[in-house]
Structure formats: structure tokens, C-alpha cells
Amino acid sequence: MASIDLDKMLTKIKSTQWALSDIDWDAPGADLITDEQWPKLKEFMADLMWIEHVGARAFAALAKKAPDDTLRQIYTYFHAEEQRHANAEMALMKRWGMLDGDEIPEPNINLRIVIEWLDRFADEMPLYVLGTVVPMLEIALDGALCTFLLDTVKDPVCHQAFERINDDESRHLGVGFTVMEMQGRGKTFIGATKMLAPLMDPRLILGIASYAPLLNKMRDNVIAMGLPEEKLYKAMKKFERIGGRTEDGRRNPWFQIIKYHGRFVTNRSQRAYHVPVDGLVKLTNMVPRRALPAVPSWVKELTWQPTATH
Amino acid sequence: MTESTAKKKPAPRKAATRKRATAAKKAAAKRKPARNTQPVKPVSVLIVGAGFAGLGMAIRLKQAGIDDFVILERASAVGGTWRDNQYPGAACDIPSNLYSYSFAPNPDWSRSFSGSEEILGYIHHLVAEFDLEKHIRFEKNVADLSFDEKSGVWTATTDKKETFAGRAAIMAQGPLSNCSFPAITGIDDFQGHKIHSARWDHDYDFRGKRVAVIGTGASGIQIIPELVKTAGHVKVFQRTPGWVLPxxxxxxxxxxxxxxxxxxASQQAMRNLLYWTHESMALAVIWNSPLTRIAERVARLHLRRQVKDRWLRRQLTPDFTIGCKRVLVSNDYYPALQKDNAKLITWPIARISEKGVRTVEGIEHQVDCIVFATGFDVSHSGTPFPVKGRGGRVLGDEWQGGAQAYKSINVSGYPNLFMTFGPNSGPGHNSALVYMESQLDYAVKGIEKILKDDLKMLDVKEGVQRRHNKAIQKRLARTNWNSGCKSWYLTEDGFNATMYPGFATQYAAQMAEFEERDYETV
Known part of the structure; x- marks a missing residue:
């Protein structure tokens, strides 16, 4: 994946839009979900949908930080596209009878904490922090989870929806890696050190404290679905492979941080990492939901309905 | 001699031409009023447009003792922008005591910021007060304006091939006079009702209707609060939020x-007070100064006071320096967006479909009517009709890289032609009419010179114009308008052919002096 021309990419994004109404959500095939699959899939889809939504919010923050108008527009589109993915995944859940009326599924507690962090601090983060974390999240959680889903679910409508979602995601990743390389281009030691300064920012430390358990939690969910966790790790290694492909990419210190973090995550024998992080997952599971503030209003924008008549 | 007198006595040469015409053509010519088909002895001044600018020009000419002029108006009524923009809530965003001519004060403005109907009433009052009706030729849509070097005469040809001639010509067609639906994919597929803010459909009943409003600029934020009062549901599609001041x-x-x-004198004192208050705003709006931060803070406080939800506030917070785009003023826009029957949508529009607006989050927002508050077709690089100067040169061609003029009013190679709101004359902080008055008085000086010295040509020197523009562009580079946002002030390439980089007082000083040495006279 070579660096891409962002102007051409923006034109392509604008010309390849799709809507929920392009898919026939009542087409046959919903019954291909087995009774055994159904409860696990319900939980998995709810998490996946929320990850898309979290990604959407991160792109909204990136749009605010974009260095030029083209990238700002691209991120604005990606924000909306991630929301579209969440909406489409909700539409699948509706199709499979996993929604309780018009109810939006509850996010798991780790996601809930990440949502809270994004809402409060994401807009304050520099481009290079979110610009590196987001591709990792996309590759590990979004991209990988989508692939796993297609391996296990036979419903053709699900395949139809994810074909479109994956097309979008490949563009998101293409832009993500290009921006990472842009950020690393010509960086001197001092420049790179400056990029690391936010590590001392307590807001970012809080962010790390919510990001790390989220990855471990998702690993647990993948295993619960009966999927090999190696597939998740393989996807995460893709981040290291593509992001480190060029010298510019490797010179981006945030790429290095996320890369090493990825190595910790994928190496179960790293007890120094996994024991405390798994502990955090357990700890966060004990946080009573009512202790959290009300969900921000952007969360309420989700809908499974292809048309809004009011 | 007035133009109407001239029409009754066609030139002998043209009469001979008519004799040579075919019988059919003669019959056709007879059916039309004589003045529509015959060339005329040029009047002193030909004015294109009967809006604020054209009528103001007429008044100043009259006051200077020049009564021999004709105003060509494409519509059947005066008023220009204010005749066309009669959408609900339409009003000026500069106080009326400043958004009016100082030479025609109106003590009876009903509000500090009057509505469009009252402003149009003021324009009609100007026509009656200064007896301008007899000078106006309605439904004359100029399609070509050409200069003849030999005679030193401008000829305006309408779309119906009528001709009008003048020794001097004033292009007062207005920068905000043309509009069209925006080029959004699928716009022609929409089966519901479409309305453009500048061509309001007063017969459409909004009661109970689901309405989409596209655009949240100066027109949009005035229309939305009114629509929310009557429509069943209003969805507001926003691309870029603007700074809104109380x-x-x-x-x-x-x-x-x-x-x-x-x-x-008390009204003049009030006007002066308003003038200087707005002048001080230049420091916040035109250049990036500590006052810019204060103005942004005031706007943020206004938003915070009116919008409690953090995400909605974020959606409504601009990410450009105040002044880079037009500053908006409203007290009721933010509250209107939060009514139960209103919703702000910031997802990009993917396309318009048969039933509504599809946004990138994948949802089709179905509506009965779409209101396009998308502004005007502002030309930075062309002219509304072909303008041909010396040696057949075409102004639109010369302006392809961005419009340029001398002091915004004259263009080298186009003698005896004066423009109102020409290149680099736009204000960002003060009343447009204040700038207009300076332009009108400058044009009067030029026209007086042409008539007094019986000149065929008063043409600004090319070098003078070039130096003027170099200085203007240098000054513009330091302004907020050129600070990186996209706006209708700039061309696609980022060239600013619209705004004047300075105080209104500076502009007035620039226009106060008519330097004869800057012009070539023949």
C-alpha cells in the first residue's frame, strides 16, 4: 500500500457512497443464523457496532485537527461512514431479531469508558496520537472482527453489507497509513521527542488506561465466539507490517509506541502487561453503570432505519 | 437631451437601414414600440440595474445636475436583492440607520434591524422622492455591453435585441443578484417541492410539512427560525458552522x-455612532488581533448561553478565525434548532434522492420540501453579460484569473465604465451602503469630467491599475479572509477579488480623490 494522493481519494470517497436503503434488509437468509450462534452473535454485534461508533467519534476529533481542508473533508466523511457502519450493523441486528424494539444495545463497560474519554478529551489530542491509534483500532477491532464474522455467518445480506463496509474500511486504512507516514516524514530526534510529549498528559494517560483493557476485552470476546485469537493477532501484526513499511512510517514515534504495544497484546506470555490489564478489565466490569455520567448526545444519533421520516 | 426624447427622433442612417428591411421585418418592427428597435442618441449615463446601487447612482447624478440618464432593469420592479430576497425572516444584519443612504435618511425605521419588506419600502420611497421612475426601463435584461472607440459610446443590447446607448455606463447589477440551485448529485430527481431562498415561493403552505433546509449562512439562519414556527418538522443540513454574534x-x-x-442632526449622530462602532469591528474581523479573540469569545458565550448540549455546541462551533467567512448575527437561530420539530444534521450530503436527502451516515431523510439557502452565484472571474471594451477586448476573458479593477470602480481598456461593488470593494464589518456612497460620488466625478471636457474616453492607465492591485493583494494576504477557510469571497484558487482590506474610512479616503493623472483622456 503506497502513500496515496489525498485529493484523488476525496473524489473517490464522494463518488462511492452507499446508503442503508441500497440493501434489502428483508431478503431471505436471516434464518441461517443458528440458535447456538444467536446469543454470542448478539453480544459480538453489539460490541462491533459500538466500536464503529467509537471510531466515528475519533474521526470527528481528527477532522478538527486536520492540517488542510482535503484531510478535514476526508475525516468528516470517515466520521459519517463509521456511523453508517454502526447503523448497518444495527440493521443486521434488527434483521436477526436482536434489538429490543427500537432500543440501541448497551455498550460494554470498557467501550462505555472509551466513549466517555473520547467525548471529554479526544478533541484535545494532537493529530499524531489519534492518527496512529485509530488505524490500529481499525485493523485490530474493526477489520479483523468483520472478517471473523464473515467466516462464521452465512446470511447473504450480512455478506452484502460487509462487502460495502470493508470497501470503506480499506480506504480508511489507506488514508490512516498515509497520514502516519506524513507525520513521520523528515522527523528529527527533537521533532520526534516533541511528538512524545503528550505521553506526560494525564488526559492521554487516562486514554491509554481505557484503550488497553478494551483490546483485551475484545480478545476475550473473540475467544467467546469460538474464534482463534491468533487471527486477531495476525491482523494486529498487519499494522506493524504496513505502518513500518517506509522509513517515514518507522520514524513516526507513535507508530513505534503502538507497534510495541501491539506486540505486548499479541504475546500472552508478557505477564507484566497482561496481568494488570486483565485486572483492569475485571475492575472495570465492577464499575456500576449508574456511576457513569449520561451518555453524550452523539450516541443517540444511531439508527437502524434506512429512512428517517421525522 | 433625455433618452426618451432621442428615441422619438431616430438617426437618419438607421431610418435608411429600415427602408432596406424586408416587409416582414417592417411589420414586426411596427408592432413593437419604436424605442425598442431603434438606435438612440446616447444619453449621458446608462445605468444597469435598479437596485440600491443603480438608484443611488441616479440620485447622486440628479443631485449633481445630471438628469440625462437611463436605468435598465431586467425585472418589472425596482429593489434588486431586496426585491428578490423576500423569504420569511429576511432582514439586514447591519442596523437600518447605517444600512440606508446618508443623503436619504429615514426617521421611521420600525426596528434597529429592519426586515426586507421595510427595506424594499425604503427603496420604493427613494424612487418616488427623487422622481426616478421616468428614468427606469423595466424588463430590459442586458445581454451585451460594448464600447465604440470612435464615438466614445457604450451600447447595451438586451436579450430582446433592444439597444440603449450612453456616453458613460454604470454596471450596478449587484454582486448578489443571480442564484441557482446548487450542483448536488440527484437534485433533479427530487419529487417534492424545491425553493431557493432568493426566489421564495410565497404560495407554498409549510404548515405540517417536513422541510429540509440546506445551508446555514446569512439567509439560512434567518429562514430557519421562521420555518420552525410553521412547518411540521425542519431538518437543517449544515456543512460549515459560522460564527454567530448576538x-x-x-x-x-x-x-x-x-x-x-x-x-x-440626532439621526446623523446616531449614524455616526453606529459607523464608528462598526469601524472598530474591523480590528476584530479583518485582521487577526486581540480583538479577534474577544469577538470569538463573545460568539462562544452566545452559543454557550443558548445551547446546553455539549455535542450540539461542538457541531455549531466554527473551526476558522472569525471574519474569515461572513459573520452572522442572530438571537433566534440557536433556540430554533433546539425546538422539538427541528434537527441539525452535520453529516455530509451524499446525494438528493426522489424523496429527500441522503447523508453519508447512510440514512435517507425524507421530506416534502427542500429549501436551498445556498447563497448566490458570485462571479469572481467573469461578468454577468459580455462586456467589450477598446479593440473588442472582453472583460470576462481578462478576468479569468480573478477580477481586478482600479479602486474597484474602473478597469483599464474599458473607458467611461464605472462599477458599483466591483473587485475588492466588499466590506466585512461595515454597511455596504457606506462603501457604495463612496463609489457613487467617485463615479459622479468621473462622469462630470467626461461631460465637462467632452471626452470620448476616460480610461484608467494600465500601470496605475496594476500597481493598485499589487498593493491591495499584498494587504489582503494579511487579512482573516485569506487565512485558510473556504468562502465565497475567494476563487477556487484562493484569489481574493471580493473584499477591501481596510477600514471603510480608508476606502472612503481612497475614493475621495479623483486623480486625473491616473487616467488617459481622449
Whole structure:
């Protein structure tokens, strides 16, 4: 994946839009979900949908930080596209009878904490922090989870929806890696050190404290679905492979941080990492939901309905 | 000699031409009023447009003792922008005591910021007060304006091939006079009703209707609060939020009107106060200064006070320096967006479909009517009709890389032609009419020179114009308009052919002097 021309990419994004109404959500095939699959899939889809939504919010923050108008527009589109993915995944859940009326599924507690962090601090983060974390999240959680889903679910409508979602995601990743390389281009030691300064920012430390358990939690969910966790790790290694492909990419210190973090995550024998992080997952599971503030209003924008008549 | 007298006595040469015409053509010519088909002895001044600019020009010419002029108006009524923009809530965003001519004060403005109907009433009042109706030729849509070097005459040809001639010509067609639906994919597929803010459909009943409003600029934020009062549901599609300042709008008390009537100096004093208050705004709006931060803070406080939800506030917070785009003023826009029957949508529009607006989050927002508050077709690089100068040169061609003029009013190679709101004359902080007055008086000086010295050509020197523009562009580079946002002030390439980089007082000083040495005279 070579660096891409962002102007051409923006034109392509604008010309390849799709809507929920392009898919026939009542087409046959919903019954291909087995009774055994159904409860696990319900939980998995709810998490996946929320990850898309979290990604959407991160792109909204990136749009605010974009260095030029083209990238700002691209991120604005990606924000909306991630929301579209969440909406489409909700539409699948509706199709499979996993929604309780018009109810939006509850996010798991780790996601809930990440949502809270994004809402409060994401807009304050520099481009290079979110610009590196987001591709990792996309590759590990979004991209990988989508692939796993297609391996296990036979419903053709699900395949139809994810074909479109994956097309979008490949563009998101293409832009993500290009921006990472842009950020690393010509960086001197001092420049790179400056990029690391936010590590001392307590807001970012809080962010790390919510990001790390989220990855471990998702690993647990993948295993619960009966999927090999190696597939998740393989996807995460893709981040290291593509992001480190060029010298510019490797010179981006945030790429290095996320890369090493990825190595910790994928190496179960790293007890120094996994024991405390798994502990955090357990700890966060004990946080009573009512202790959290009300969900921000952007969360309420989700809908499974292809048309809004009011 | 007035133009109407001239028409009754066609030139002998043209009469001979007519004799040579075919019988059919003769019959056709007879059916039309004589003045529509025959060339005329040029009047002193030909004015294109009967809006604020054209009528103001006419008044100043009259006051200078020049009565021999004709105004060509494409519509059947005067008023220009204010005739066309009669959408609900339409109003000026500069106080009326400043958004009016100082040479025609109106003591009876009903509000501090008057609505479009009242402004149009003021324009009609100008026509009656200064007896301008007899000069106006309605439904004359100029399609070509050409200069003849030999005779030193401008000829305007309408779309119906009528011709009008003048020794000097004023292009007062207005920068905001043309509009069209935006080029959004699928716009023609929409089966519901479409309305453009500048061509309002007063017969459409909004009661109970689901309405989409596209655009949240100066027109949009005035229309939305009114629509929310009547429509069933209003969805507002926003691309870029603008900075919104509070609007100190109030009804004028009766005693105030009485005072202005009895003591005109008090109204002039009020105008001066408003003028200087707005002048000080230049420091915040035109250049990036500590006052810019204060203005942004005021706008943020206004938003915070009116919008409690953090995400909605974020959606409504601009990410460009205040002044880079037009500053908006409203007290009721933010509250309107939060009504139960209103919703702000910031997802990009993917396309318009048969039933509504599809946004990138994948949802089709179905509506009965789409209101396009998408502004005007502002030309930075062309002219509304072909303008041909010396040696057949075409102004639109010369302006392809961005419009340029001398002091915004004359263009080298186009003698005896004056423009109102020409290149680099736009204000960002003060009343457009203040700038207009400077332009009108400058044009009067030029026209007086042409008539007094019986000149065929008064043509600004090319080098003078070039130096002027170099200085203007240098100054513009330091302004907020050129600070990186996209706006209608700039061409696609980021060239600013619209705004004047300075105080209104500076602009007035620039226009106060008519330097004969800057012009070539023949």
C-alpha cells in the first residue's frame, strides 16, 4: 500500500457512497443464523457496532485537527461512514431479531469508558496520537472482527453489507497509513521527542488506561465466539507490517509506541502487561453503570432505519 | 437631451437601414414600440440595474445636475436583492440607520434591524422622492455591453435585441443578484417541492410539512427560525458552522422616530455612532488581533448561553478565525434548532434522492420540501453579460484569473465604465451602503469630467491599475479572509477579488480623490 494522493481519494470517497436503503434488509437468509450462534452473535454485534461508533467519534476529533481542508473533508466523511457502519450493523441486528424494539444495545463497560474519554478529551489530542491509534483500532477491532464474522455467518445480506463496509474500511486504512507516514516524514530526534510529549498528559494517560483493557476485552470476546485469537493477532501484526513499511512510517514515534504495544497484546506470555490489564478489565466490569455520567448526545444519533421520516 | 426624447427622433442612417428591411421585418418592427428597435442618441449615463446601487447612482447624478440618464432593469420592479430576497425572516444584519443612504435618511425605521419588506419600502420611497421612475426601463435584461472607440459610446443590447446607448455606463447589477440551485448529485430527481431562498415561493403552505433546509449562512439562519414556527418538522443540513454574534434588535420607540423627524442632526449622530462602532469591528474581523479573540469569545458565550448540549455546541462551533467567512448575527437561530420539530444534521450530503436527502451516515431523510439557502452565484472571474471594451477586448476573458479593477470602480481598456461593488470593494464589518456612497460620488466625478471636457474616453492607465492591485493583494494576504477557510469571497484558487482590506474610512479616503493623472483622456 503506497502513500496515496489525498485529493484523488476525496473524489473517490464522494463518488462511492452507499446508503442503508441500497440493501434489502428483508431478503431471505436471516434464518441461517443458528440458535447456538444467536446469543454470542448478539453480544459480538453489539460490541462491533459500538466500536464503529467509537471510531466515528475519533474521526470527528481528527477532522478538527486536520492540517488542510482535503484531510478535514476526508475525516468528516470517515466520521459519517463509521456511523453508517454502526447503523448497518444495527440493521443486521434488527434483521436477526436482536434489538429490543427500537432500543440501541448497551455498550460494554470498557467501550462505555472509551466513549466517555473520547467525548471529554479526544478533541484535545494532537493529530499524531489519534492518527496512529485509530488505524490500529481499525485493523485490530474493526477489520479483523468483520472478517471473523464473515467466516462464521452465512446470511447473504450480512455478506452484502460487509462487502460495502470493508470497501470503506480499506480506504480508511489507506488514508490512516498515509497520514502516519506524513507525520513521520523528515522527523528529527527533537521533532520526534516533541511528538512524545503528550505521553506526560494525564488526559492521554487516562486514554491509554481505557484503550488497553478494551483490546483485551475484545480478545476475550473473540475467544467467546469460538474464534482463534491468533487471527486477531495476525491482523494486529498487519499494522506493524504496513505502518513500518517506509522509513517515514518507522520514524513516526507513535507508530513505534503502538507497534510495541501491539506486540505486548499479541504475546500472552508478557505477564507484566497482561496481568494488570486483565485486572483492569475485571475492575472495570465492577464499575456500576449508574456511576457513569449520561451518555453524550452523539450516541443517540444511531439508527437502524434506512429512512428517517421525522 | 433625455433618452426618451432621442428615441422619438431616430438617426437618419438607421431610418435608411429600415427602408432596406424586408416587409416582414417592417411589420414586426411596427408592432413593437419604436424605442425598442431603434438606435438612440446616447444619453449621458446608462445605468444597469435598479437596485440600491443603480438608484443611488441616479440620485447622486440628479443631485449633481445630471438628469440625462437611463436605468435598465431586467425585472418589472425596482429593489434588486431586496426585491428578490423576500423569504420569511429576511432582514439586514447591519442596523437600518447605517444600512440606508446618508443623503436619504429615514426617521421611521420600525426596528434597529429592519426586515426586507421595510427595506424594499425604503427603496420604493427613494424612487418616488427623487422622481426616478421616468428614468427606469423595466424588463430590459442586458445581454451585451460594448464600447465604440470612435464615438466614445457604450451600447447595451438586451436579450430582446433592444439597444440603449450612453456616453458613460454604470454596471450596478449587484454582486448578489443571480442564484441557482446548487450542483448536488440527484437534485433533479427530487419529487417534492424545491425553493431557493432568493426566489421564495410565497404560495407554498409549510404548515405540517417536513422541510429540509440546506445551508446555514446569512439567509439560512434567518429562514430557519421562521420555518420552525410553521412547518411540521425542519431538518437543517449544515456543512460549515459560522460564527454567530448576538443581534441587538429592538423596536424603535415612537419618541425616537419623533426625535429623528424633528431633529435630523440626532439621526446623523446616531449614524455616526453606529459607523464608528462598526469601524472598530474591523480590528476584530479583518485582521487577526486581540480583538479577534474577544469577538470569538463573545460568539462562544452566545452559543454557550443558548445551547446546553455539549455535542450540539461542538457541531455549531466554527473551526476558522472569525471574519474569515461572513459573520452572522442572530438571537433566534440557536433556540430554533433546539425546538422539538427541528434537527441539525452535520453529516455530509451524499446525494438528493426522489424523496429527500441522503447523508453519508447512510440514512435517507425524507421530506416534502427542500429549501436551498445556498447563497448566490458570485462571479469572481467573469461578468454577468459580455462586456467589450477598446479593440473588442472582453472583460470576462481578462478576468479569468480573478477580477481586478482600479479602486474597484474602473478597469483599464474599458473607458467611461464605472462599477458599483466591483473587485475588492466588499466590506466585512461595515454597511455596504457606506462603501457604495463612496463609489457613487467617485463615479459622479468621473462622469462630470467626461461631460465637462467632452471626452470620448476616460480610461484608467494600465500601470496605475496594476500597481493598485499589487498593493491591495499584498494587504489582503494579511487579512482573516485569506487565512485558510473556504468562502465565497475567494476563487477556487484562493484569489481574493471580493473584499477591501481596510477600514471603510480608508476606502472612503481612497475614493475621495479623483486623480486625473491616473487616467488617459481622449
Amino acid at each position: 443581534r441587538p434588535d429592538f423596536a424603535t420607540p415612537a419618541w425616537n422616530k419623533a426625535l429623528f423627524r424633528k431633529l435630523p
